[in-house]
Amino acid sequence: MNQNNGQLLEVRDLRTYFETEDGLVKAVDGISFVLKRGDTLGIVGESGSGKSVTNLSIIRLIPDPPGKIVSGEVIFNGQDLLLLPGKEVRKIRGRRIAMIFQDPMTSLNPFMKISRQLMEMTQLHLGHTREQAYQHAVKMLDTVGIPDASERANNYPHEFSGGMRQRVMIAMALSCEPELLIADEPTTALDVTIQAQILELIKKLKHETGTSVILITHDLGVVAGMTDHVIVMYAGKVFEQAPTAELFSTPGNPYTKGLLRSVPDPTAEQGQLYQIPGLPPDVAHRPPGCPFAPRCDRVEEICHREFPPFVQLNADQCSLCHFAREVYAESGGVGADL
Amino acid sequence: MNEKRPPHPGEEKSVESALTPLGTPPAAPREADIIHLGPEMAVAEADVRSAETREIVRGTSLWKDAWRRLLKNKLAVFGLVVVALVTVAAIIGPAVIKRISGFTPDYIPTNDVRLIKAFPPFTGPDGRFSWSHPMGTDTAGRDQLARVLQGGQISLFVGIISTLVSLLIGVSYGAVAGYLGGRLDNFMMRLVDVLYSLPYVIVVIVLLSMFRSQTARGQLILLFIALGSVSWLTMARIVRGQVLSLKNQEFVLAARATGVSTTRIIFRHVVPNTLGPVIVYATLTIPQIMLTEAFLSFLGFGVQAPLASWGSLSADGIQNIGIFPWQLIFPGVTMALTLFSLNFLGDGLRDALDPQMRTF
Numbered sequence: 001m002n003q004n005n006g007q008l009l010e011v012r013d014l015r016t017y018f019e020t021e022d023g024l025v026k027a028v029d030g031i032s033f034v035l036k037r038g039d040t041l042g043i044v045g046e047s048g049s050g051k052s053v054t055n056l057s058i059i060r061l062i063p064d065p066p067g068k069i070v071s072g073e074v075i076f077n078g079q080d081l082l083l084l085p086g087k088e089v090r091k092i093r094g095r096r097i098a099m100i101f102q103d104p105m106t107s108l109n110p111f112m113k114i115s116r117q118l119m120e121m122t123q124l125h126l127g128h129t130r131e132q133a134y135q136h137a138v139k140m141l142d143t144v145g146i147p148d149a150s151e152r153a154n155n156y157p158h159e160f161s162g163g164m165r166q167r168v169m170i171a172m173a174l175s176c177e178p179e180l181l182i183a184d185e186p187t188t189a190l191d192v193t194i195q196a197q198i199l200e201l202i203k204k205l206k207h208e209t210g211t212s213v214i215l216i217t218h219d220l221g222v223v224a225g226m227t228d229h230v231i232v233m234y235a236g237k238v239f240e241q242a243p244t245a246e247l248f249s250t251p252g253n254p255y256t257k258g259l260l261r262s263v264p265d266p267t268a269e270q271g272q273l274y275q276i277p278g279l280p281p282d283v284a285h286r287p288p289g290c291p292f293a294p295r296c297d298r299v300e301e302i303c304h305r306e307f308p309p310f311v312q313l314n315a316d317q318c319s320l321c322h323f324a325r326e327v328y329a330e331s332g333g334v335g336a337d338l
Numbered sequence: 339m340n341e342k343r344p345p346h347p348g349e350e351k352s353v354e355s356a357l358t359p360l361g362t363p364p365a366a367p368r369e370a371d372i373i374h375l376g377p378e379m380a381v382a383e384a385d386v387r388s389a390e391t392r393e394i395v396r397g398t399s400l401w402k403d404a405w406r407r408l409l410k411n412k413l414a415v416f417g418l419v420v421v422a423l424v425t426v427a428a429i430i431g432p433a434v435i436k437r438i439s440g441f442t443p444d445y446i447p448t449n450d451v452r453l454i455k456a457f458p459p460f461t462g463p464d465g466r467f468s469w470s471h472p473m474g475t476d477t478a479g480r481d482q483l484a485r486v487l488q489g490g491q492i493s494l495f496v497g498i499i500s501t502l503v504s505l506l507i508g509v510s511y512g513a514v515a516g517y518l519g520g521r522l523d524n525f526m527m528r529l530v531d532v533l534y535s536l537p538y539v540i541v542v543i544v545l546l547s548m549f550r551s552q553t554a555r556g557q558l559i560l561l562f563i564a565l566g567s568v569s570w571l572t573m574a575r576i577v578r579g580q581v582l583s584l585k586n587q588e589f590v591l592a593a594r595a596t597g598v599s600t601t602r603i604i605f606r607h608v609v610p611n612t613l614g615p616v617i618v619y620a621t622l623t624i625p626q627i628m629l630t631e632a633f634l635s636f637l638g639f640g641v642q643a644p645l646a647s648w649g650s651l652s653a654d655g656i657q658n659i660g661i662f663p664w665q666l667i668f669p670g671v672t673m674a675l676t677l678f679s680l681n682f683l684g685d686g687l688r689d690a691l692d693p694q695m696r697t698f
Contacts, residue, residue: 061594065520094596101595106588111610121596172596 008179008212009035009058014072016050016057019065023284027053027067029236035180035229040206040213042227042244044220044259048280050236051216055182059097060089077179095125098173102185104165108157114141114168115153121175140171144201163194167201174205181206182214187222199226220263224248229316232256235281235291238310242317252311252319252328254298290322298323407690414686420679424672428494431487474664476654485646486669492647493673496561497628501620503566504627508573509609509616515574516581517604527578530571538568539630546639557642561634565627576619580612614691621684625677632673648673 016028028050035041045051056062058074060081074081076097081089093099101107109117118137122128128136134153141149144167157165166186173181183202187195199222206213215226223230224244231241232255240253251257258276278295281287290296293303302322311324313333321327408414473482515526545564550557584590585608593607632649634640641647648669655666 059595061591090597090599092597093594094598099592099595101588101592103588107592109589109593109607109611111613112607120598124597169592172592 512577
């Protein structure tokens with residue numbers, strides 16, 4: 001279903017709030033982005049910025065209570081997912097939008113054989129018979145690089161190492177050839193060499209199957225290597241969005257610049273590592289003005305008073321800041337005087 | 339990481355000397371420390387390791403590990419063996435006895451009132467030693483061994499079936515309450531609390547009096563239902579507790595993300611993970627139910643003649659305890675032995691399954 005200029009997913013003004021004892025937590029407060037078919041979108045942000053909640057909202061896995069998707073639209077292939085009845089959403093989950101989670105240690109049911117967990121996917125969504133599902137499961141395990149797939153398929157999760165389990169999760173996610181894969185920090189819990197392997201695997205599978213990917217991470221290195229477009233999130237809002245290369249070379253937002261500065265440079269001298277001072281805000285009690293104001297190095301009086309505008313810097317890049325144009329120009333961006 | 343650097347002022351020299359000085363060859367690793375690499379450590383793109391390493395890593399399931407643990411526990415093994423023996427004896431016993439000596443539990447040798455008397459164990463009609471009645475007879479002349487074995491059949495049957503009933507009700511109830519949470523869970527558990535407060539023996543007696551059945555078999559079925567319906571409460575609580583902790587595990591979220599329906603998640607994903615405590619509790623419920631049934635039969639509400647259970651045999655036996663003590667001793671001891679074997683087995687299972695269940 002190719003519609004909307006090859007746009008697979010469009011999220012418009014998504015707001016997800018949680019009612020807690022501390023007050024109303026606006027975990028996601030007006031996120032909008034577009035994912036084109038075949039693209040990889042990276043969502044970057046600190047812990048608590050609302051990255052995971054955004055993705056759970058897309059497939060409506062927010063626990064209700066206490067969370068609620070208050071407003072917004074999630075238009076997947078022309079259909080607003082937020083308006084669909086529960087049954088329809090279940091059909092989409094796994095079949096057309098698949099999700100893999102952060103911790104492979106706990107994402108697999110310890111009591112079920114891997115083969116059964118894989119088979120459940122295709123039996124449920126594609127209507128495979130047991131035999132067909134089993135063959136498919138073994139094939140998927142092979143595709144993700146599990147050696148001796150036909151033997152290992154009958155093992156239990158605890159017989160696999162972390163990297164292997166994440167591969168199994170990827171196999172599960174891609175079993176039904178979904179159009180969108182949401183990977184929520186898929187490599188955070190793994191060591192660095194395995195991280196590289198898993199990311200390569202995702203890239204390879206993406207090329208082979210044409211799946212679009214949303215990759216959530218807090219690791220800018222991963223973003224640089226894997227994504228086509230990036231959104232930077234903070235306190236439930238999009239602070240900057242741009243194509244990856246531009247984000248790294250000409251950031252238009254002080255927060256983004258701060259993040260980039262925080263990445264340790266292995267070639268530089270051992271000085272003090274830069275870190276953005278302060279902590280992410282308490283999303284339940286946000287003061288007026290820019291949420292990043294308390295920590296920004298460019299902060300001025302207006303930042304504490306008024307909420308910043310979402311400035312379009314050039315055709316593909318936007319930034320949420322009172323001084324977006326200045327920051328953009330400082331980092332060498334051109335064409336910002338629209 | 340262990341590069342030699344000049345010790346900071348104040349640093350103890352002893353720290354450095356505690357480390358093996360650089361340059362000494364490492365001691366040979368002990369066998370226990372060697373970690374055999376299995377195929378799963380191989381880098382996926384690299385060639386698969388050779389066959390020898392493969393046999394070191396053999397898949398073990400959680401059950402096999404638990405079984406091994408159970409076997410190490412001597413008391414549990416004793417319990418298991420006794421329960422197995424008693425069960426086998428109860429199943430085939432009456433048939434075997436019938437073949438050997440022709441006695442069935444309700445066989446009365448003669449209608450001549452003058453000749454009927456109760457024989458002590460291993461005594462024949464003429465007072466001399468005889469193999470015919472190893473456990474003696476009761477006042478009507480029926481062979482005790484056959485009766486005790488049949489009693490075993492009935493008692494075990496009642497225990498197991500009632501436990502299954504309570505399992506079915508308790509697990510479903512607890513799993514649904516635990517998974518759905520919120521007000522429904524609250525309501526369901528308060529209901530359980532209310533039911534808990536009822537004196538269950540009285541409830542069972544009332545139920546059995548209200549629905550008295552004509553046939554002995556009907557009475558048995560009533561007994562199952564009555565006993566099963568009061569003993570599911572703790573099972574429900576246990577399962578609910580397990581489900582509450584399980585439902586926040588990531589694999590449940592992952593399963594939901596693949597589009598599995600809620601019912602399927604509860605019964606196919608979450609409940610199997612609660613099997614450990616469920617099995618333990620079920621094994622401990624069987625003796626509880628058997629004891630309750632014995633109590634009821636003792637009072638006359640349980641199993642009716644001509645069927646016998648250990649409880650009713652004890653009830654009969656106690657009437658003549660002064661004169662014919664064996665009529666109480668044999669059923670009583672057999673029952674006690676079975677009950678505590680089941681309890682040992684249940685405890686052993688708890689130790690065997692419990693630590694295992696926590697490793698995820």
